[in-house]
Amino acid sequence: MQEINVKAANFTYRVVIEPGGIARLGRDLRLLLPPAKTLLVSDTSVYELYGEIVEKKLRDEGWQVSVALVKPGEKAKSLVNAARLYDQAIRDGLDRNSPLIALGGGVVGDLAGFVAATYLRGVPLVMVPTTLLSQVDSSVGGKVAVNHPRGKNLIGSIYPPRLVLIDPVFLMTLSKRQLKAGLAEVLKYGIISDYQFFDWLELNMDQLLRFNLVLLTDAVAASVRNKAKVVEADEYEKDYRRILNFGHTIGHALEAATAYRHYLHGEAVLSGMYAAVDLAIKMKVLSTEDAGRIDRLLRQIGRRKAPADLTAEAVIDKLRQDKKRLAGEIFFVLPKTIGSATIVAISDRDLICEAVKTVLGK
Numbered sequence: 001m002q003e004i005n006v007k008a009a010n011f012t013y014r015v016v017i018e019p020g021g022i023a024r025l026g027r028d029l030r031l032l033l034p035p036a037k038t039l040l041v042s043d044t045s046v047y048e049l050y051g052e053i054v055e056k057k058l059r060d061e062g063w064q065v066s067v068a069l070v071k072p073g074e075k076a077k078s079l080v081n082a083a084r085l086y087d088q089a090i091r092d093g094l095d096r097n098s099p100l101i102a103l104g105g106g107v108v109g110d111l112a113g114f115v116a117a118t119y120l121r122g123v124p125l126v127m128v129p130t131t132l133l134s135q136v137d138s139s140v141g142g143k144v145a146v147n148h149p150r151g152k153n154l155i156g157s158i159y160p161p162r163l164v165l166i167d168p169v170f171l172m173t174l175s176k177r178q179l180k181a182g183l184a185e186v187l188k189y190g191i192i193s194d195y196q197f198f199d200w201l202e203l204n205m206d207q208l209l210r211f212n213l214v215l216l217t218d219a220v221a222a223s224v225r226n227k228a229k230v231v232e233a234d235e236y237e238k239d240y241r242r243i244l245n246f247g248h249t250i251g252h253a254l255e256a257a258t259a260y261r262h263y264l265h266g267e268a269v270l271s272g273m274y275a276a277v278d279l280a281i282k283m284k285v286l287s288t289e290d291a292g293r294i295d296r297l298l299r300q301i302g303r304r305k306a307p308a309d310l311t312a313e314a315v316i317d318k319l320r321q322d323k324k325r326l327a328g329e330i331f332f333v334l335p336k337t338i339g340s341a342t343i344v345a346i347s348d349r350d351l352i353c354e355a356v357k358t359v360l361g362k
């Protein structure tokens with residue numbers, strides 16, 4: 001078992017990482033709260049795979065479980081679904097000490113987290129992330145949100161969980177495509193904040209891509225440690241936390257320009273990292289040697305091709321609408337060396353256009 005303690009503004013929470021660790025859910029939750037009612041939130045696919053075992057582990061320890069399911073997919077992160085969850089929480093008589101348990105990927109975590117943050121002005125939130133992306137990223141750090149028809153994550157808060165229980169065995173049922181999308185975020189930590197981990201990834205990427213459980217467990221733990229380090233330094237994203245957006249500036253624009261239908265989030269981020277490396281070389285921020293090493297790992301995970309009709313102009317339009325843009329310039333996180341990054345404001349449209357074109361294949 002690996003345990004990481006994350007300091008949030010008002011309390012410290014444990015992230016427990018262990019293959020087979022789901023067995024400890026009911027017990028670990030008892031360390032925090034006396035057994036009472038709880039609402040288990042999941043999507044129908046995840047629930048079909050793991051709902052029964054998770055419910056059993058909770059009931060065995062005296063928790064009374066009611067279940068709320070949403071359809072799989074990004075559309076589930078809506079105010080309509082949040083309202084449905086409030087209705088159910090009220091109907092089932094959940095009170096201030098009744099934990100909400102998010103069993104699923106980032107969609108379920110963000111939605112359940114948003115409801116936990118707001119129902120009765122906040123009830124305990126427990127994350128049981130089941131995708132690689134949610135295990136290494138969205139379950140830690142406290143960002144919770146739902147989408148608005150005009151944009152992703154427009155309605156949300158910072159609301160840290162009380163416990164994160166990560167069972168890497170869940171990853172064994174992911175598709176290869178989902179695994180790769182998660183590995184893009186894993187690699188991100190190596191590039192921006194952890195040279196040793198990057199080295200390790202160079203040695204082990206091949207096995208990670210083959211679902212090696214032992215190595216995936218270590219990769220998740222190293223990623224969570226890196227995320228925790230950044231989030232502890234800047235929980236409310238005043239400055240330093242922005243380095244986690246490496247690959248995300250262009251990544252988000254690619255997702256938006258394709259109406260969130262073509263790329264998985266991690267796939268768009270992987271493309272965004274290519275573009276950021278291109279910018280970093282041209283801005284003379286990164287050496288060609290380090291760029292070469294980064295490029296090799298990005299290629300090993302493999303980039304999803306852009307749709308043939310996607311233009312650089314369409315991507316740049318979305319880039320300018322990104323909510324993280326201040327004044328006229330666009331901020332990019334660029335690697336400086338392997339293991340460190342810097343934030344640079346760029347206003348040269350041609351330079352940005354060239355970087356975008358590197359991932360459009362035009």
Ligand SMILES: NC(=O)c1ccc[n+]([C@@H]2O[C@H](COP(=O)([O-])OP(=O)(O)OC[C@H]3O[C@@H](n4cnc5c(N)ncnc54)[C@H](O)[C@@H]3O)[C@@H](O)[C@H]2O)c1
Nearest residue numbers: 045046072105106107108130131133134138143170173174
């Ligand atoms: N809060 C944050 O800090 C943060 C960070 C990054 C991303 N996010 C959000 O996370 C979301 C994306 O999360 P995601 O990539 O986990 O997607 P997801 O939650 O949509 O899950 C992807 C798919 O995998 C299925 N699935 C989940 N676990 C599985 C398993 N173990 N085996 C088989 N199938 C499984 C799901 O049913 C779903 O169809 C986005 O909405 C994004 O905005 C939030």
Ligand SMILES: [Zn+2]
Nearest residue numbers: 137185265269
């Ligand atoms: Zn991301």
